[in-house]
Amino acid sequence: MIDSAVRTRINALVRLNTTLLLREPGPVVSRLLMPLILITVLHPLYRAALSGSGNAAGTTQIVAGMLVMFSLLALSIVGSAILTERVWRTWDRLRVTPAASWELIAGKVVPSFVILVLQQVLILGFGALLFALPVRDVLLLATAVAIWVVTLLCIGTALGTIARSHSELAVFYDIGGLALTVLGGALVPLSLMPDWARALAPLSPGYWAMSAFRHALDGESAEMMRANAVLLGLAVLFGALASWRIRRGWGRSHLL
Template sequence: MPRESAGSALRTTALVRHNALLLLREPGPLLSRMILPLVFIAILRPLYVSAQGDRAGTSQAVMGTLVTFSLLAMGTVGASLLTERLWHTWDRLRTTPTRPAELLLGKGLPVMAAMLTQQAAILAFGILVLRMPVADPPLLVLAVLSWTAALLGMGAALGVIARSFGELSAGYDIGGMLLSSLGGALVPLASMPAWIRAIAPASPGYWGVSALRAALHGSAADTLRACALLAAFAVAFGALAAYRAGRGGGRSAKL
């Protein structure tokens, strides 16, 4: 067992290193996902401040932008998985001792690092430049990690289900905006119809927004509850991705 565990760790490390290099070779998309949210915050903040006041308006602009743009960025892990499937390298990897979980970790961990960097940049801008108050920084870190884990699970599931880049793009563009809207990221749920407020808890975006806002206000109970539900989403979507990967879900992918 120790030898098998060591072999698994070596394979996963090699995959992580390889996929990190692939991301860094084309830094343009990563940089745009870090710069555009800051511009978005600068544009939206005056509107939220005029409607909600300085503190609440700033928090709404920063948290709403973080959730919306991180949802759009989750397609990065899906795109990396779909690329392997389209070029049939996924099937070749599956014939080696590499396990589905190792493949997903190798793809997911570099993307997780990129997404955490994106969110750290948004939060740093909000805290250092806009003076957004944070009541409990450790709770905020936990909320960001839980939200990112849920995003990785959703992105991986899309990556092994979609059969083309068109399907993948539709999935994370439409799905991202839908989950963001249902979560109350850009428009407070209190301003939405009652039926939207009723179904909002079914959206991971709702719990992402809830975890981040509760952490900003220092509410440990609400933050932990939201993080637990985000972890459940991460496990469920991650299990779906691993199942599909193990069953050879990439065989129906097409250019």
């Protein structure tokens, strides 16, 4: 059980970091609205192109693909929350408070967690309501969303501890995010990609996220959990990297 003092500190940190996010809502709004616009515009194209694979193949591809792409781009929100403390050199001030390091990280990631969940619920709900995205098992889909969000939080936190500036972080989530999106089959189905790209696809978290969402939408729990197991492994790996960087003292009034 978490005692009342810890809950009070975490709540205060969550409110603070939520306020910081809301003061510059542009990145959040773009990550929420842009996928909806692209789904609306590109849905007819994907549906026609993949009509031979089933009535819902194009809808599943565009909705799941936009979800994966823009959630990877939303790593900017998670990483920036960590990196800003380093740039402002305010981490030391937070460390001298009674809050433990894990409480400080929790205060950072909880607002990002809410945004990422909202983003994915919004995209999936939009696809289901407007384009008849087939959802056979809501619980499976919710599990896929939760595990993917945890993976994103761990990756984003690790990037925030590694990047030396906001411009360097932008390279990670812009170029890296788009590369992982394409390689993972989120924009173009893997069956249409060259052999070398299909061979490299499993290296992308986006590949496993697409697999998890496809199987969740189809109600295939065993296949979904295999993909989720890989995502959880990535979450542990990047979470361990972030923890190591934090223990190493990246926040103590210097950048690399």
